[in-house]
Amino acid sequence: MDIDLVLVPVDGSDQSEQAAEYATAIAARYDADLHLLFVLDERLRRDIDRGTVDPESVARDHRKFTGRVRDRSHERGHDVTLDTSTATAFSQTRLMQNPGSVVLDVAEAVDADFLVIPRADSSDDAVGRAATYVLEYASQPVLSV
Structure with a gap:
């Protein structure tokens, strides 16, 4: 199998952190790059748009998550x-x-x-709702963890 880039959608949850660890191991095994896709659910996006959530705090959380993934990879x-x-999971348009x-x-x-x-343990988050769809429609190989 020829793998140059591994993509893992994440949302900061424990499940997505575990998926990132698997993705890192696969990327290392195939000498591939890793891409973390932060998926914002509609509630978070709406709160950012309304000004009730500071976008910089979301970006800071993403940087911390990325740092943990990078640190574990090096360990x-x-x-x-x-x-x-980063991508928004839903669109009003x-x-x-x-x-x-x-x-x-x-x-x-x-x-x-x-x-x-x-x-995901529940279908309340965007990444959890994406899993079944991705498994059914992806043209790339998919590992669900």
Whole structure:
């Protein structure tokens, strides 16, 4: 299998942190790069738009999460190039934009060869809702953890 880029959608949860660890190990094994996609659910996006959540605090949380993933990678001896992006899971103007389609759109945009997606304990979060969709429609191999 030829893997150059592993994509993992994350939301800061324990499940997504575990998925990032799997994705890091796969990237290290195949000498591939790793891309963390932070998926913002509609409630968080709405709160940011309303001004009730500071976007800088969200960005700070994303940087902390990325730092933990990077630190764990180095602790395990994995030298992986890590990149990040952020996407909103839903759109008020695009009817077909949902968490799963966002993950797959980003996977295509960054030319991901392999996806690692966390399964959530509930379907209340965007990443959790994306899992089934991604498993059904991804053109890349997918590992669900």
